[in-house]
Amino acid sequence: MKVKIKIDDNYQIFDYEGDLNISVITLLEKLDWPIEYSCSCLQGICGACAMVINSEPKLACKTFLNEEKTVIEDNQITIEPLSKFPLIKDLKVDRSILFDAMTECELWLENDSEYNPKDLDFEYEMSLCLMCGCCTEVCPNYKLGDFVGAPATVSASKLVNQESDEEHLKNMKKNIKKGFFHIVLNQFPVKMSVPWKSQPKEQFQK
Amino acid sequence: MVDIIVVGAGIAGLTASIKACDKGANVSLISSDYSERSQSVMAMGGINAALNTKGENDSTDQHFTDTLNGGCKINNEKAVEMLTSDAPQIIDWLERIGTSFSRDENGNVDMRNFGGQKKKRTVYAGSRTGKQIVSSLVSLCRKRETEGKIKRFVGYRFLSLIFTDENECCGINCIHEDTQELRSFIGDAVIIATGGYNSLFGKILGSTQNDGFATAKLFTQGVRLANLEMVQYHPTTVKTPQKRMFITEAARGEGGKLFVMKDGKPWYFMKDFYPELADLMPRDVVSRSIFKVSDGGKKDVYLDLTHLDEYTVKVKLDEVYEICEKYLNLNPLKTPIPIFPAVHYFMGGIQTDENHKTNIKGLYAAGECSCQYHGANRLGGNSLLGTVHGGWISAENAVLEKPKGNVINSIDEELESFKSYAPKDKSLQDTLSEISQIMNDSLGIYRNEGDLMAALDRLDNLDTNVNAKYYDYLKVKLLVILSKASILSALERKESRGAHQRTDYPESDDRYKKSICAMYDDENIVIE
Ligand SMILES: Cc1cc2nc3c(=O)[nH]c(=O)nc-3n(C[C@H](O)[C@H](O)[C@H](O)COP(=O)(O)OP(=O)(O)OC[C@H]3O[C@@H](n4cnc5c(N)ncnc54)[C@H](O)[C@@H]3O)c2cc1C
Ligand code: SF4
Ligand code: FES
Numbered sequence: 048m049k050v051k052i053k054i055d056d057n058y059q060i061f062d063y064e065g066d067l068n069i070s071v072i073t074l075l076e077k078l079d080w081p082i083e084y085s086c087s088c089l090q091g092i093c094g095a096c097a098m099v100i101n102s103e104p105k106l107a108c109k110t111f112l113n114e115e116k117t118v119i120e121d122n123q124i125t126i127e128p129l130s131k132f133p134l135i136k137d138l139k140v141d142r143s144i145l146f147d148a149m150t151e152c153e154l155w156l157e158n159d160s161e162y163n164p165k166d167l168d169f170e171y172e173m174s175l176c177l178m179c180g181c182c183t184e185v186c187p188n189y190k191l192g193d194f195v196g197a198p199a200t201v202s203a204s205k206l207v208n209q210e211s212d213e214e215h216l217k218n219m220k221k222n223i224k225k226g227f228f229h230i231v232l233n234q235f236p237v238k239m240s241v242p243w244k245s246q247p248k249e250q251f252q253k
Numbered sequence: 254m255v256d257i258i259v260v261g262a263g264i265a266g267l268t269a270s271i272k273a274c275d276k277g278a279n280v281s282l283i284s285s286d287y288s289e290r291s292q293s294v295m296a297m298g299g300i301n302a303a304l305n306t307k308g309e310n311d312s313t314d315q316h317f318t319d320t321l322n323g324g325c326k327i328n329n330e331k332a333v334e335m336l337t338s339d340a341p342q343i344i345d346w347l348e349r350i351g352t353s354f355s356r357d358e359n360g361n362v363d364m365r366n367f368g369g370q371k372k373k374r375t376v377y378a379g380s381r382t383g384k385q386i387v388s389s390l391v392s393l394c395r396k397r398e399t400e401g402k403i404k405r406f407v408g409y410r411f412l413s414l415i416f417t418d419e420n421e422c423c424g425i426n427c428i429h430e431d432t433q434e435l436r437s438f439i440g441d442a443v444i445i446a447t448g449g450y451n452s453l454f455g456k457i458l459g460s461t462q463n464d465g466f467a468t469a470k471l472f473t474q475g476v477r478l479a480n481l482e483m484v485q486y487h488p489t490t491v492k493t494p495q496k497r498m499f500i501t502e503a504a505r506g507e508g509g510k511l512f513v514m515k516d517g518k519p520w521y522f523m524k525d526f527y528p529e530l531a532d533l534m535p536r537d538v539v540s541r542s543i544f545k546v547s548d549g550g551k552k553d554v555y556l557d558l559t560h561l562d563e564y565t566v567k568v569k570l571d572e573v574y575e576i577c578e579k580y581l582n583l584n585p586l587k588t589p590i591p592i593f594p595a596v597h598y599f600m601g602g603i604q605t606d607e608n609h610k611t612n613i614k615g616l617y618a619a620g621e622c623s624c625q626y627h628g629a630n631r632l633g634g635n636s637l638l639g640t641v642h643g644g645w646i647s648a649e650n651a652v653l654e655k656p657k658g659n660v661i662n663s664i665d666e667e668l669e670s671f672k673s674y675a676p677k678d679k680s681l682q683d684t685l686s687e688i689s690q691i692m693n694d695s696l697g698i699y700r701n702e703g704d705l706m707a708a709l710d711r712l713d714n715l716d717t718n719v720n721a722k723y724y725d726y727l728k729v730k731l732l733v734i735l736s737k738a739s740i741l742s743a744l745e746r747k748e749s750r751g752a753h754q755r756t757d758y759p760e761s762d763d764r765y766k767k768s769i770c771a772m773y774d775d776e777n778i779v780i781e
Contacts, residue, residue, distance in 0.1 A: 068494045076682070087290040087460045089496050090576070092384070095290045108495060109579065135431050143407070146287060155396035160351035160389075164360060171353040171379055174388040178289045206392065209351050 049123035071107035084138040094177025099127040104184035148195040152222040157212035173205035261446035263291035265620025267390040268644025276652040280403045292460035296383025298501040299375035301634035302340035306361045311372040323369040324628020325751040332607035332625040351389040366506040367633040369535035375634040380572035417658030422616035437664045442654035449599040449621040455689030456496040457596045469731035477612040479768040480601035482743035487597035488539035493580035497595040502633040505532045513546045537630040540594035555589035600627040609647035619643030629751020677718035738771040
């Protein structure tokens with residue numbers, strides 16, 4: 048099988064013969080070449096291993112070769128780093144901007160959290176964002192520094208529910224509006240292939 | 254103003270940073286990656302506290318007793334007493350800072366059954382307890398970052414401790430993973446919260462970030478380690494093409510049962526072996542039972558959830574359902590899950606007292622890297638509790654430190670060593686696999702002197718001159734030392750207790766009702 052990996056703007060081709068019931072992360076480990084990438088949990092929980100696999104942003108530890116169409120039909124796979132973040136090396140990118148955006152939007156609670164039984168499930172779901180950055184890949188509006196992107200908005204939607212400090216609530220809403228809503232809401236791709244189950248657009252419109 | 258250095262940004266590191274900052278300290282929080290990537294987010298099942306809201310007459314005293322019994326009485330009793338009596342307050346705090354715990358029909362934080370405890374005492378947040386806690390701690394930490402009280406340094410790996418001329422710990426040296434920049438952080442006290450030493454056993458259930466470097470390096474710098482032989486095997490793990498993954502104890506808490514085929518019929522053996530707690534016995538007992546009925550792994554053992562209703566399996570245990578579907582291609586509502594025990598948790602590590610102090614002044618440890626609460630076997634749900642508690646207590650004590658001596662800055666030594674290091678030819682991956690193979694071969698569920706001695710021999714003869722980056726080059730050598738210390742500790746404990754079962758010493762022996770400690774003296778490992 049042919050493994051095409053984008054390294055420093057060029058595609059390097061590796062050969063792989065072996066079991067196809069393995070994930071892309073395991074494939075990278077098996078190639079006889081030290082390729083840099085991020086990983087931690089190896090089971091789709093930490094968001095570290097997001098990369099572009101056959102043109103789709105995916106978690107490499109959860110993407111299996113034998114489920115990829117190009118592997119089944121053409122015996123090949125293409126792996127690239129996420130394209131919207133500064134490249135560190137090979138498949139490793141610097142996603143600090145995702146985290147910085149959350150600080151800029153003041154995403155925290157000033158007061159004790161309010162408990163609203165009807166919102167509990169929603170708040171739980173909104174805390175599941177992996178900060179993987181896959182959504183930025185398919186978002187036509189996401190360019191570095193332009194707007195805060197889905198993760199900050201997802202997190203904000205939980206915190207505005209829980210916050211009772213009026214002043215801080217106002218600020219959070221203002222920051223998120225500035226950084227997200229007016230740019231993106233109507234242009235968000237309708238169906239995104241994101242690792243986490245919820246579709247951001249529906250959540251943001253709540 | 255006090256300056257505290259925290260290494261590791263999982264739940265223990267985050268809690269320590271927040272609490273130190275709230276006591277007026279400035280904090281530098283250093284970690285190899287963001288908190289969202291730490292092992293803490295992987296915790297699913299829950300966190301223990303005797304809230305006594307289920308009408309079961311539960312109490313913090315019973316939590317204390319269960320924890321000591323689970324740990325076969327070699328836990329630090331004082332520490333366990335603080336842990337269990339502070340637990341309700343910890344849940345209250347986590348709730349107030351925004352953790353979305355699941356609720357029962359009365360609106361109370363819900364609790365479920367977990368192993369080794371007869372009462373419903375395990376608070377949970379859906380199937381993502383760790384992730385939900387990390388999420389609320391991260392936003393609390395963010396606020397203090399904006400105020401300039403916590404400074405985060407992400408991407409740095411711990412290299413070594415810095416001391417004063419009075420042998421107090423007052424800082425650390427680090428290396429940046431991507432830029433290879435070497436950097437020192439100097440402060441009044443250091444809190445280590447780097448998690449378990451997973452890499453010693455290869456690709457185990459936890460995070461690849463927790464490589465054991467910090468624990469091993471601390472050891473070589475004079476820090477006392479304890480109970481390294483106490484390695485927990487989680488009874489119900491599944492083999493996936495990726496790695497072994499675990500099926501949370503909550504699956505048994507919700508009614509899942511283990512069986513093996515006998516005379517053509519499923520035999521639910523736990524009920525026969527232990528009529529009272531059955532499948533909810535502590536992990537070490539369940540793991541050994543599985544080992545036994547499977548004839549050392551020759552027969553398949555299954556976790557049966559097929560009798561549970563769809564809501565329980567698909568909603569309450571959604572993570573289990575997803576692992577089975579995604580990685581095993583199996584529907585647990587229809588087919589029992591093939592399971593086997595695997596390495597999951599390290600009860601041993603950096604020895605700390607009830608205030609989380611190590612044997613070196615100014616140096617603290619909290620979370621899975623530290624050893625005091627769990628004794629010979631950790632109860633499910635007590636680890637998350639211990640990480641929050643450890644972070645909290647270590648911070649409260651660390652902020653009182655003020656080193657008296659002068660700093661001996663050792664960054665120049667580190668630079669020298671960095672410049673002179675010469676990677677050799679041997680493959681890093683192969684060498685790490687050799688180490689984990691040796692450890693798995695000798696420190697399995699059952700141990701004996703012959704295997705342990707053979708492991709020491711293999712480690713002595715291992716070529717550690719690998720072709721790798723500086724940090725990994727050092728790591729391989731350190732892991733060999735930590736492996737040897739673990740094996741020597743296992744040899745020293747000539748009895749069977751909790752997670753440490755010797756076929757040559759099958760009974761427990763009161764002479765060993767204590768911690769086995771390891772020290773590094775003049776390049777020799779000394780076991781006490
Ligand atoms: C799959 C799974 C499920 C679990 N479920 C439960 C459960 O339901 N209940 C329960 O109580 N426990 C559970 N546990 C155990 C529990 O998750 C861990 O023990 C706990 O989260 C450890 O937290 P910590 O803060 O000590 O360390 P971790 O969360 O492991 O964090 C370690 C931190 O140290 C950093 N680090 C590591 N090495 C270095 C270095 N050299 N330099 C700099 N930084 C470094 C990492 O980046 C990370 O930030 C589970 C564990 C696993 C693997
Ligand atoms: S919103 Fe989804 S795709 Fe975007 S970072 Fe969060 S989990 Fe990843
Ligand atoms: S390594 Fe954690 S999501 Fe892939």
